Amino acid sequence: MVPTAYYIILSAALFTIGVLGVLIRRNAIVVFMSVELMLNAANLALVAFARERLNVDGQVLVFFVITVAAAEVAVGLALLVAIFRTKNTADVDEVSTLKG
Amino acid sequence: MEPLQIPPVNLILLAPLLTVVGWASALLLVDVFLIPEGKKKLTGYLAIAGLLVAGLVGLPLWNVSGSTFSGMLVLDRYSLSLTWIFVIVGALSIAMALDYLPRHGIEQGEFYPLIMFAVAGMILLAQGTDLIVLFLGIEALSITLYILTGFAYPRLTSEEAAMKYLVLGAFAAGFFVYGIALVYGATGTTSLAGIAEFLGRQTLVAEDQTLLLAGAGMVLIAFSFKTALVPFHMWTPDVYEGSPTPVAAFMSVGTKGAALAALLRVLAFAFEGVQAYWLPVLAALAAITMVVGNLGALGQTNVKRMLAYSSIGHAGYILLGIMVASERGAEAFLFYLLAYALTNLGAFGVVIALEQQGESVWSIEDFAGLYQRRPMLAVAMALFMFSLAGVPPTAGFMAKFFIFTAAYEGGLGWLALVGVITSAIAAYFYLRVVVKMFMQEPAREVQPELNRGLNADIIIAGVATLLIGLVPTPFIFLAQQSLVALGG
Numbered sequence: 001m002v003p004t005a006y007y008i009i010l011s012a013a014l015f016t017i018g019v020l021g022v023l024i025r026r027n028a029i030v031v032f033m034s035v036e037l038m039l040n041a042a043n044l045a046l047v048a049f050a051r052e053r054l055n056v057d058g059q060v061l062v063f064f065v066i067t068v069a070a071a072e073v074a075v076g077l078a079l080l081v082a083i084f085r086t087k088n089t090a091d092v093d094e095v096s097t098l099k100g
Numbered sequence: 101m102e103p104l105q106i107p108p109v110n111l112i113l114l115a116p117l118l119t120v121v122g123w124a125s126a127l128l129l130v131d132v133f134l135i136p137e138g139k140k141k142l143t144g145y146l147a148i149a150g151l152l153v154a155g156l157v158g159l160p161l162w163n164v165s166g167s168t169f170s171g172m173l174v175l176d177r178y179s180l181s182l183t184w185i186f187v188i189v190g191a192l193s194i195a196m197a198l199d200y201l202p203r204h205g206i207e208q209g210e211f212y213p214l215i216m217f218a219v220a221g222m223i224l225l226a227q228g229t230d231l232i233v234l235f236l237g238i239e240a241l242s243i244t245l246y247i248l249t250g251f252a253y254p255r256l257t258s259e260e261a262a263m264k265y266l267v268l269g270a271f272a273a274g275f276f277v278y279g280i281a282l283v284y285g286a287t288g289t290t291s292l293a294g295i296a297e298f299l300g301r302q303t304l305v306a307e308d309q310t311l312l313l314a315g316a317g318m319v320l321i322a323f324s325f326k327t328a329l330v331p332f333h334m335w336t337p338d339v340y341e342g343s344p345t346p347v348a349a350f351m352s353v354g355t356k357g358a359a360l361a362a363l364l365r366v367l368a369f370a371f372e373g374v375q376a377y378w379l380p381v382l383a384a385l386a387a388i389t390m391v392v393g394n395l396g397a398l399g400q401t402n403v404k405r406m407l408a409y410s411s412i413g414h415a416g417y418i419l420l421g422i423m424v425a426s427e428r429g430a431e432a433f434l435f436y437l438l439a440y441a442l443t444n445l446g447a448f449g450v451v452i453a454l455e456q457q458g459e460s461v462w463s464i465e466d467f468a469g470l471y472q473r474r475p476m477l478a479v480a481m482a483l484f485m486f487s488l489a490g491v492p493p494t495a496g497f498m499a500k501f502f503i504f505t506a507a508y509e510g511g512l513g514w515l516a517l518v519g520v521i522t523s524a525i526a527a528y529f530y531l532r533v534v535v536k537m538f539m540q541e542p543a544r545e546v547q548p549e550l551n552r553g554l555n556a557d558i559i560i561a562g563v564a565t566l567l568i569g570l571v572p573t574p575f576i577f578l579a580q581q582s583l584v585a586l587g588g
Contacts, residue, residue, distance in 0.1 A: 008285070011281075015274070015278055018274065019271075019274075022267070022271050028263065028267075031267055032270075035267075035270040035271060035273075035274055038271070038274030038275075038277075038278065039273070039274055039277055041278065042274065042277035042278040042280070042281045043277075043281075045278065045281035045282070045285065046277075046280075046281045046284060048285075049281065049284055049285040049288075050284075052285075053288045055288060057232075057284065057289065057290055058281070058284050058290075060232070061232050061235075061277075061280065061284075061290065064232060064235065064236060065235075065277050068235070068236070068239045068243075068273070071239070071243050072239070072243060072246075072266070072269075072270050072273070075243055075246050075247055075266065076246075076263075076266050076267075076270070079246070079250050079259055079262050079263050079266060080263070082250065082253055082254070082259050083256070083259045083260070083263060085254075086254060086256050086259070087256065092263070092267070095256075095259075095260045095263065096260070
């Protein structure tokens, strides 16, 4: 049996890649993919812990996370289409009329 | 593995939540099939009615308490009081939107059920006692808000604001889930009571301690994003400016209130045992939030952005009550939330009245000379500004007084001092609006638009702001009663 620590290290690596993706990449689609990576890294950690503890709570949470991620991406892509229609770009940096 | 069991379910405890969700789902269908185009206001009235019914359904539950769904959801007076606050916030936001949407050409019937779904998410946050439920509550609230923020399609600023909000919100959600995973790894449970019990029962081995603290930290980051604590606040002014004004009003009080209410439960129950770790972190966050929020508002000429920064500053004050995590602090939190919600909704109501068709400026110059044109509107705005600044005899003053007292008594004297100093700085930009309204000549012709929904909103908010300030005793009593048997 693969030790749980290995799974956690892998999931931490995936999570970090996801965070960096959101921060560095400028294409909105890639940003969404990076967010998915973050959520799925968390799912991996949850499942690994659930297996180690022989407890289903963690696996149940994974279903909720998958559902929520799907809903979030659906809204995100709809927004992206709306922006693309007016601006013809999916680059998050080019959409910046509001200044913080 | 133990077999899955269907837990006993007591739906009575969820009556307000179920009412809101059921009503909103039905309303979506009614809106599509029964309400003709151009009469969508009816949907809005029905939505307000649904929220009020949900509030009434809660009344007989005042003396009921208990938990259901294997301790994942709880009904206590704390959650019930919060439910009422959220229902009021939702109803007033809809009232503001009734004429706003058609005037700006973005009227769609879905708007009103969406606000109801967001309120349902907020109630879920108030009732949740399990990290899974809190995650669902936050997401139910956030996803509806992404849609509402982008509601002013095809105005590009609205879509852009929604996109920014969504990317940062999803980013925060990633942190939240990963934090839950780590906490689960350390303690083997996601229930707040379970975590508390685990922490109280045994000392953690170093490895689990690291996991738990990292997890708690990530959960805290996610909450900081949702409540716009500095340094996770960058999105707030942009999102408020871009979104339709009633949505900004709803977000400024609703999201913050609900997320902070959940944070209070998480900190006070689940992570009470590791208070030594989170207290200094939160104290630092609260201090910079108060300072940056109020300083940021100083230079704004756009009223919506100013109110956005002001809401950041107020989140810092509310955080003081949460950090104390005592009964006193929770009371102060509830009282502050009520006072702030009503005041801020009123202020946004006035901003909506001044918002011109087809424009998106919200310049502070538009307030110049308002007193000569619409004296009552100017007086109401002055009242809200005084309340936000914390000038007696308004609700804002009493709320700040309680929060600072609670913080001082809870041993956070220096934070109370930071709070008082930043409030003094804040008075400058709140009173600038008042000075403009009463002492300057109008810069340009601005025709304030008032209508039934907006009038009702401003009158209710104004009367409540004064009433809470003049006779705070019943409201304090209510807040105290709300904390009887507050538990996870």
